[in-house]
Amino acid sequence: MIKTLLLRLGSMPLAILLLTVLALASAIGTVLLQNQGQTDYLQQFGPLWYWVLRSLGMFDMYHSWWFISLLGFLMVSVSACLWRNVPRMLGEMRARKVTLADRVWRRMEHQQQWTEQGLSAAEVAERVRKLAPEWGWIEERVGDVLWLRGDRGRRHKWGYILVHGAILVILIGGWMSVQFGFRGDMSVPEGGRESEIMFVQGTGTGHLTMPFQVQCNKFTINFFPNGMPKEFRSNLTIIDHGKPVLTKDIIVNKPLYYKGVRIYQASFGDGGSAIRMKLFHLDGTGRSSVINTRVYDTWKDPYSSVTLEMTNFKPFNVENMADPGEPKKFQDLGPAVEFVLRGKGFKSVKIKSFMNPFVIGDENRGSFMMVSFSGDSKDYEAVPLGIDLSNPKEWQLFNAFVRHLAQRTSRASGESGKEANLRAFKAAIFDVFGDDRPADIQQMGMRVIQSVQTLMQLPWPYIPMLEDYDQVYYTGLELARDPGINVVWVGSAILVLGLCIMFYLSHRKVWLRVATEGDGVKLHLAGMSNRNKLMFDEEFHQLFNRLRYGSGSGDEA
Amino acid sequence: MNTMTMTQPAEGMIIYRGKLAVLRCWAYLGLIGGMAALALFGGDYDESAFVFQMLSMTGALWGGAGVLAGIGVGALLSRGDDAGVPGWESKLVPWLDGALVMVLLMGLWSLLEPAPSQISYTDQSNMVSGKIIMAMNVLFLFSAICYIAQLFAPASFIGKMGSLAAWGGVYAGGSALLLRWYESYQFLGGEIGHAPVSNLYEVFILLCCIISIIYLAFERRYKTTGLGAFVMFLVACAVFFSVWLGSIGQADIKPLVPALQSYWMKIHVPLNFIGYGSFAVACAAGMAWLLRARLEQRGKTELLAIFPTLEQLDLLGYRAVMIGFPAFTLATILGAAWAAEAWGGYWSWDPKETWALIVWLVYGAWLHVRVSHGWSGRVLAWWSVIAFVVTLFCFVGVNMYLSGLHSYGRLT
Numbered sequence: 022m023i024k025t026l027l028l029r030l031g032s033m034p035l036a037i038l039l040l041t042v043l044a045l046a047s048a049i050g051t052v053l054l055q056n057q058g059q060t061d062y063l064q065q066f067g068p069l070w071y072w073v074l075r076s077l078g079m080f081d082m083y084h085s086w087w088f089i090s091l092l093g094f095l096m097v098s099v100s101a102c103l104w105r106n107v108p109r110m111l112g113e114m115r116a117r118k119v120t121l122a123d124r125v126w127r128r129m130e131h132q133q134q135w136t137e138q139g140l141s142a143a144e145v146a147e148r149v150r151k152l153a154p155e156w157g158w159i160e161e162r163v164g165d166v167l168w169l170r171g172d173r174g175r176r177h178k179w180g181y182i183l184v185h186g187a188i189l190v191i192l193i194g195g196w197m198s199v200q201f202g203f204r205g206d207m208s209v210p211e212g213g214r215e216s217e218i219m220f221v222q223g224t225g226t227g228h229l230t231m232p233f234q235v236q237c238n239k240f241t242i243n244f245f246p247n248g249m250p251k252e253f254r255s256n257l258t259i260i261d262h263g264k265p266v267l268t269k270d271i272i273v274n275k276p277l278y279y280k281g282v283r284i285y286q287a288s289f290g291d292g293g294s295a296i297r298m299k300l301f302h303l304d305g306t307g308r309s310s311v312i313n314t315r316v317y318d319t320w321k322d323p324y325s326s327v328t329l330e331m332t333n334f335k336p337f338n339v340e341n342m343a344d345p346g347e348p349k350k351f352q353d354l355g356p357a358v359e360f361v362l363r364g365k366g367f368k369s370v371k372i373k374s375f376m377n378p379f380v381i382g383d384e385n386r387g388s389f390m391m392v393s394f395s396g397d398s399k400d401y402e403a404v405p406l407g408i409d410l411s412n413p414k415e416w417q418l419f420n421a422f423v424r425h426l427a428q429r430t431s432r433a434s435g436e437s438g439k440e441a442n443l444r445a446f447k448a449a450i451f452d453v454f455g456d457d458r459p460a461d462i463q464q465m466g467m468r469v470i471q472s473v474q475t476l477m478q479l480p481w482p483y484i485p486m487l488e489d490y491d492q493v494y495y496t497g498l499e500l501a502r503d504p505g506i507n508v509v510w511v512g513s514a515i516l517v518l519g520l521c522i523m524f525y526l527s528h529r530k531v532w533l534r535v536a537t538e539g540d541g542v543k544l545h546l547a548g549m550s551n552r553n554k555l556m557f558d559e560e561f562h563q564l565f566n567r568l569r570y571g572s573g574s575g576d577e578a
Numbered sequence: 579m580n581t582m583t584m585t586q587p588a589e590g591m592i593i594y595r596g597k598l599a600v601l602r603c604w605a606y607l608g609l610i611g612g613m614a615a616l617a618l619f620g621g622d623y624d625e626s627a628f629v630f631q632m633l634s635m636t637g638a639l640w641g642g643a644g645v646l647a648g649i650g651v652g653a654l655l656s657r658g659d660d661a662g663v664p665g666w667e668s669k670l671v672p673w674l675d676g677a678l679v680m681v682l683l684m685g686l687w688s689l690l691e692p693a694p695s696q697i698s699y700t701d702q703s704n705m706v707s708g709k710i711i712m713a714m715n716v717l718f719l720f721s722a723i724c725y726i727a728q729l730f731a732p733a734s735f736i737g738k739m740g741s742l743a744a745w746g747g748v749y750a751g752g753s754a755l756l757l758r759w760y761e762s763y764q765f766l767g768g769e770i771g772h773a774p775v776s777n778l779y780e781v782f783i784l785l786c787c788i789i790s791i792i793y794l795a796f797e798r799r800y801k802t803t804g805l806g807a808f809v810m811f812l813v814a815c816a817v818f819f820s821v822w823l824g825s826i827g828q829a830d831i832k833p834l835v836p837a838l839q840s841y842w843m844k845i846h847v848p849l850n851f852i853g854y855g856s857f858a859v860a861c862a863a864g865m866a867w868l869l870r871a872r873l874e875q876r877g878k879t880e881l882l883a884i885f886p887t888l889e890q891l892d893l894l895g896y897r898a899v900m901i902g903f904p905a906f907t908l909a910t911i912l913g914a915a916w917a918a919e920a921w922g923g924y925w926s927w928d929p930k931e932t933w934a935l936i937v938w939l940v941y942g943a944w945l946h947v948r949v950s951h952g953w954s955g956r957v958l959a960w961w962s963v964i965a966f967v968v969t970l971f972c973f974v975g976v977n978m979y980l981s982g983l984h985s986y987g988r989l990t
Contacts, residue, residue: 513914
């Protein structure tokens with residue numbers, strides 16, 4: 022009963038079926054994105070299908086019970102197959118039948134016959150051993166016929182055994198990795214320490230505390246001359262029982278190894294940079310105030326309901342400045358901070374505020390920001406502000422202009438708009454600069470006039486602009502311990518070795534029947550190979566020539 | 579069992595036999611050994627510096643010593659082919675000769691490069707490698723046309739032309755890739771130099787060359803020129819794809835992202851493509867089998883003059899998988915080793931990894947039914963074709979349609 026079950030389990034159709042099912046199942050997991058947020062799945066599939074797929078473990082399917090069972094089943098099948106075939110194969114490799122029945126003899130693909138005069142069968146056997154020693158001849162005498170048998174590549178069945186054994190070893194190694202190892206992420210801000218990793222566990226997040234702490238001293242990014250990142254480098258110190266024990270740099274492809282745990286450079290981000298913002302009040306007073314905060318903090322205005330939730334900071338912001346359809350043209354727009362602006366009386370928005378004005382060639386087009394009314398980074402729109410807010414004089418000029426303009430339009434309605442503008446502007450310049458006008462007053466004027474349109478439309482009490490920053494990165498590390506990895510490597514080595522034996526070593530058998538005939542002998546050589554029949558053709562031919570003519574060359578008839 | 583009707587393996591060309599070939603082979607091996615010794619013991623190894631170090635006086639000394647040592651060992655050890663049996667050297671030496679020719683051609687092309695002042699990273703159209711690759715494209719297309727024409731007019735000289743053009747294409751493609759390697763050091767102060775196996779465009783050129791090399795080795799060995807029509811048809815498709823990639827701006831040499839900056843790239847990628855290339859040849863043999871079976875059924879024998887027999891095609895398919903499967907297995911294992919070094923685990927069920935496993939399973943099953951069940955013929959022919967479609971998805975489809983850790987292969 023058990024035996025038949027084992028035979029079934031080790032059978033070929035089952036193996037093929039298993040391989041096919043495994044292939045199909047694996048394919049599903051590449052199409053259905055794995056380990057995404059649960060809300061994303063819910064949105065994508067709707068409640069019913071979400072529930073069905075979730076109960077089938079489809080969102081983490083390579084670790085689901087049924088996929089693991091499939092792999093387990095594969096292990097059972099391979100074991101059964103080995104159990105079924107190995108004894109037979111070992112027996113076949115050992116057994117070398119010297120004599121052959123006529124029926125088998127006739128079916129041999131390769132045959133040659135010839136006669137030798139003046140030689141006895143024993144002398145022939147001796148000569149054969151000398152001329153072709155690599156065949157490992159054995160002999161048996163049956164009546165007056167001497168049988169010789171030679172083999173090459175007898176061990177080729179080991180290929181099969183090794184390959185199937187290797188798959189078992191690899192699967193066991195994989196199981197050990199999952200069972201006794203771990204793999205997770207941690208983020209360490211520059212100057213900070215961390216000892217806990219996080220990882221995906223089913224539909225939730227798992228935590229694990231390391232027996233040591235990782236301190237990030239510094240994180241740096243190096244760039245290629247064309248602006249692409251060249252290297253992400255973290256300088257780490259391992260702190261064990263409160264004492265620093267090891268300080269080392271890691272980069273991608275060069276992890277750090279400590280107490281069985283490998284520490285990899287995986288990602289990076291903002292680690293809570295210090296941010297100084299300047300708020301330009303739009304209440305007509307022309308005030309501006311400075312606030313200090315940090316990324317991930319929320320600043321609350323003590324005088325109103327307004328809050329700034331700082332979400333990110335980037336010192337470089339390379340954007341494609343080309344129009345759609347044009348070849349891409351990248352330009353670094355400089356440092357920018359992202360935050361969510363909330364308050365009574367206006368819709369909360371996500372803003373990316375740049376420190377520098379937008380400059381094309383020599384032309385300063387003034388400060389700008391990216392605003393997303395939906396709160397999603399996809400919906401960012403560029404909002405040019407007109408004036409260059411990084412220049413305090415320009416802010417003064419703008420306010421003076423607005424003040425003069427308001428005075429003029431309320432006092433004498435007889436003045437035409439254009440004229441009022443011009444006079445107000447002249448008065449404003451005199452207020453701010455006196456007679457000492459800067460060289461770019463023309464451009465500045467254009468920006469100020471433009472600002473009157475844009476700034477007045479803003480619904481916020483003030484414009485928060487990035488004034489200064491002190492950047493702090495966090496380094497994203499991946500920590501992994503893998504006790505099964507060496508088992509997997511051993512299995513892999515065996516696999517490759519087995520494949521090479523299986524494919525490139527063929528078992529070739531030759532028989533030589535030596536029958537005494539008169540004062541000489543009649544020889545009959547026959548051979549077969551289990552694969553690579555082409556090369557055996559040549560090999561058989563060469564063997565025949567060697568035995569027949571005493572050398573390997575002979576004529577290549 | 580009926581007898582095999584495959585042609586005898588061809589006798590090697592005269593330059594690949596005899597004492598000279600044996601010593602030459604050992605000299606090459608000595609050179610490789612000398613360079614490896616230089617990398618290991620010649621001071622601090624630095625990837626980019628090493629390329630230049632090999633060509634410097636130090637390189638000449640280490641290499642020369644290696645060559646001499648190799649010749650010495652060869653003269654002492656090798657039986658040569660005194661017994662008339664060509665040794666392994668005569669099988670290896672054509673490959674090493676070919677590699678040397680490619681390197682020499684690369685050196686020759688490099689003389690035609692534009693002056694340093696004319697080289698610009700933003701416009702790479704004046705680099706010589708692009709022109710050589712264009713020549714390769716033309717040669718491969720011409721070769722495909724010749725081989726296909728040969729099916730209808732089995733004049734041996736058309737087949738010879740096809741074969742010659744394919745050889746030309748291989749040497750052009752191989753030397754152009756080497757030249758691209760050299761060129762990558764000419765941009766942005768030599769900071770971005772890297773092996774030319776870093777994006778889809780480069781690996782497609784590699785793929786064209788590898789498919790052709792495997793086929794040409796088969797052709798030389800088994801004299802099966804009829805198969806060329808199918809193999810070179812696939813190569814022609816690959817050529818069109820790479821031309822399209824070039825036209826959408828994928829042909830430029832770009833810096834490597836940090837994840838790819840590893841010596842593993844130079845091992846993992848080419849080995850994978852030996853696998854893919856062999857599977858392509860197996861697919862061509864399968865297509866030829868199916869076509870021949872259909873033609874025979876309809877009694878249209880006039881096309882079959884130079885077609886290999888069904889049995890030969892079956893065997894050629896098997897031989898191709900025999901090369902491809904171990905290479906692909908090894909490539910996947912080495913890929914896992916790289917992943918263990920770069921991503922924190924040897925297996926992450928990343929789409930590319932998973933599809934590599936699927937390809938492996940498909941060919942594993944193919945081998946099972948063939949070797950253990952003794953299947954052959956129609957089912958296996960179809961299987962080879964479909965398995966190659968799966969392979970294609972693994973290396974192009976995954977990049978184009980799925981995301982994951984291998985995303986640097988994506989089209990941008």
